[in-house]
Amino acid sequence: MRVELDNLSKSWDGVVGADRITLDIQDGDLVAFLGPSGCGKTTTLLMVAGIYKPTGGTIKFDGQVVNEVAPKDRGIGMVFQSYALYPHMTVYGNISYPLRIQKVSKSEIRERVQKVADMMGIGDLLDRKIAQLSGGQQQRVSLGRALVKEPQLLLFDEPLSNLDARLRLTMRGEIKRLQEGMGITSIYVTHDQVEAMTMADKIAVMSDGVLQAYDVPEDLYDHPKTLFVAGFVGNPPMNFFDVEIMATNGDFRAKSGAIDLVLPYDRAKKAAERAKGKVVMGVRPEDIYLVDDSAPPAPGRTLSADIEAVEPLGREDLLGVTIDHVQMRVLVDKTKGARVGDAVDLVFDLSKVQFFDPETEQSLLWA
Amino acid sequence: MATGKVGRRFSYAFLILSIVPILIGYTWLVIATLSTRTQGLLPINAEGGIGGLTLSNWKFVFEGDIWNAMLNSLLIAVAMVIGVGIASTSGGYALSRFKFPGRKAFLTGTLVLHAFKAEMLLIAIFFVLRWLGAIPVIGDYIGFNSVGGVALVMVALELPLGIWLMKGFFDNLSWDMERAALIDGAGRFRVWWQIMLPQVRPGIAALALFTFIAGWNAYLVPFTFTIGAKVANMPVFLNQLISDTAPVNWNLVAAVGMFQMIPLIIFFIFTQELLLNIYAGGSKGT
Numbered sequence A: 001m002r003v004e005l006d007n008l009s010k011s012w013d014g015v016v017g018a019d020r021i022t023l024d025i026q027d028g029d030l031v032a033f034l035g036p037s038g039c040g041k042t043t044t045l046l047m048v049a050g051i052y053k054p055t056g057g058t059i060k061f062d063g064q065v066v067n068e069v070a071p072k073d074r075g076i077g078m079v080f081q082s083y084a085l086y087p088h089m090t091v092y093g094n095i096s097y098p099l100r101i102q103k104v105s106k107s108e109i110r111e112r113v114q115k116v117a118d119m120m121g122i123g124d125l126l127d128r129k130i131a132q133l134s135g136g137q138q139q140r141v142s143l144g145r146a147l148v149k150e151p152q153l154l155l156f157d158e159p160l161s162n163l164d165a166r167l168r169l170t171m172r173g174e175i176k177r178l179q180e181g182m183g184i185t186s187i188y189v190t191h192d193q194v195e196a197m198t199m200a201d202k203i204a205v206m207s208d209g210v211l212q213a214y215d216v217p218e219d220l221y222d223h224p225k226t227l228f229v230a231g232f233v234g235n236p237p238m239n240f241f242d243v244e245i246m247a248t249n250g251d252f253r254a255k256s257g258a259i260d261l262v263l264p265y266d267r268a269k270k271a272a273e274r275a276k277g278k279v280v281m282g283v284r285p286e287d288i289y290l291v292d293d294s295a296p297p298a299p300g301r302t303l304s305a306d307i308e309a310v311e312p313l314g315r316e317d318l319l320g321v322t323i324d325h326v327q328m329r330v331l332v333d334k335t336k337g338a339r340v341g342d343a344v345d346l347v348f349d350l351s352k353v354q355f356f357d358p359e360t361e362q363s364l365l366w367a
Numbered sequence B: 001m002a003t004g005k006v007g008r009r010f011s012y013a014f015l016i017l018s019i020v021p022i023l024i025g026y027t028w029l030v031i032a033t034l035s036t037r038t039q040g041l042l043p044i045n046a047e048g049g050i051g052g053l054t055l056s057n058w059k060f061v062f063e064g065d066i067w068n069a070m071l072n073s074l075l076i077a078v079a080m081v082i083g084v085g086i087a088s089t090s091g092g093y094a095l096s097r098f099k100f101p102g103r104k105a106f107l108t109g110t111l112v113l114h115a116f117k118a119e120m121l122l123i124a125i126f127f128v129l130r131w132l133g134a135i136p137v138i139g140d141y142i143g144f145n146s147v148g149g150v151a152l153v154m155v156a157l158e159l160p161l162g163i164w165l166m167k168g169f170f171d172n173l174s175w176d177m178e179r180a181a182l183i184d185g186a187g188r189f190r191v192w193w194q195i196m197l198p199q200v201r202p203g204i205a206a207l208a209l210f211t212f213i214a215g216w217n218a219y220l221v222p223f224t225f226t227i228g229a230k231v232a233n234m235p236v237f238l239n240q241l242i243s244d245t246a247p248v249n250w251n252l253v254a255a256v257g258m259f260q261m262i263p264l265i266i267f268f269i270f271t272q273e274l275l276l277n278i279y280a281g282g283s284k285g286t
């Protein structure tokens, strides 16, 4: 089912939950709503579900405005972070509930519940009480309950955030496989960007009730249109620092204090043409290397820095360094054995450098 | 946290000590109902020696009046449980979940009304019951000097507490479960009946119990708004017993009082398990 949100807004006397959200979800796509806590993801989702009444704008399902349609008539299934199972019913009672309301025949209910439960791997738990299930099993029941009525649209509100990391990984894959296999259009709310990046066909990044970007995952990562998106997508977050772009004998250089880097010609030219004075330059932590045999110093792309903090991340170390009072994060191989207090040389890979206008916070490259 | 052996002994000793006075009171009550006279906890016969046990105090159970009073008590208590139960569970849900004009005023209003003692309202209620009594056909059942009228007044007096209690229970339920049910296809009434009410069963049980006891032991309202033995409930009947006979036969009074307690005791024995579960059940919900 195709879903279109047009200037969708919700506010409660003064408190803005969602502000003029406009986006278009293609049939069969999984779209992730990504953003920090309180940015309006749940609010938008509940408007799509029909639980919240929009204070402005429209919601269209397959071209039909559904603003006034009751939740039960929207043909949707929803999975909640809290699972929202009915604790006084068994697993069977929970999954069959939507069908019992629709007065489907007993035998058909039995058949469909069993089918969904088997698909979710909980076929042998049907007689259990909800309290006798683990968190992961409860989430499967909740997913089964959403799927059993064969909805046109599936809504997920942070369905995995109460599960442990390993289970989250398995469930993530399972949900994606189910959704793709059944071809059900889905909206998936999360504040976990890895989840969004790996599962979604398109990601809607929100902050403060406003849609910041709506794009395919790769474009969000490689071509962020705003400073917020650049800083929010990617972990550890992108480094930002103020520089001036100077054109000197055919080269573009970024300058600010001790920072002096030769920039890739095309990006720098584009940014310089649109910049009004200073710009915000962005470099991801994984695009900065410690100078050694495998990464020789490059003329015009090497700066010296002091290591202030080392944060082991398992396979890699996250370094906090300063270059003449400018702080940056650098992701390096563990084997480099970096230590706090070391003075090191860093070489910058600037092929993916980003530039933003400090006033409007719009990208100077992609906006 | 494990309690030490000494600590446990101490708490048992404390609990036992604190119920001793109550136990003594009940022991006296039982002995008194079976004797002609008592001195302290001991039954005394005509000669002043120990003895003189008798069942004569219990003769009243073969008279019709007491059974009539008991039936009236039961009617009042059951009517209250049903009336307060329905109004509190539906009203409490609405006040917990819906926004509507006057909601705040209603909430504070009921709270303020609850602060008024029933005594202050007696005269006003008398007029209301007189009006109700003037309604054709049903007037005889809900007006002045009727069991229905008493039940109606008692329900009204009990409602503020009931509504607030149930609102509190509903407030503690997650919205998600309700939203899930709405999306699953349930209407508002079905959500209330099939999803929300089962979650607040402990609250309903507690409310039913409080209401039943309040109705069973009601004295002031039945005493004020009924005349004569026909519509008297147990406490009123007991009072009539004390004032009608001179000198007062305290052993008879004790027996009637004991008789009044028997249904409550039976009720407690059967609901003990449920009552002990109220707390545990309430916190298990989420």
Ligand SMILES: Nc1ncnc2c1ncn2[C@@H]1O[C@H](COP(=O)(O)OP(=O)(O)OP(=O)(O)O)[C@@H](O)[C@H]1O
Binding pocket: A012, A015, A016, A017, A018, A035, A036, A037, A038, A039, A040, A041, A042, A043, A044, A191
């Ligand atoms: N019923 C409500 N009444 C008033 N304000 C609300 C209500 N629901 C949400 N808000 C406000 O709207 C804003 C967005 O809330 P929302 O629940 O949509 O955030 P979210 O993106 O889902 O956050 P989280 O990741 O923490 O779940 C918040 O500022 C919140 O305080």
Ligand SMILES: [Mg+2]
Binding pocket: A041, A042, A043, A157
């Ligand atoms: Mg949320």
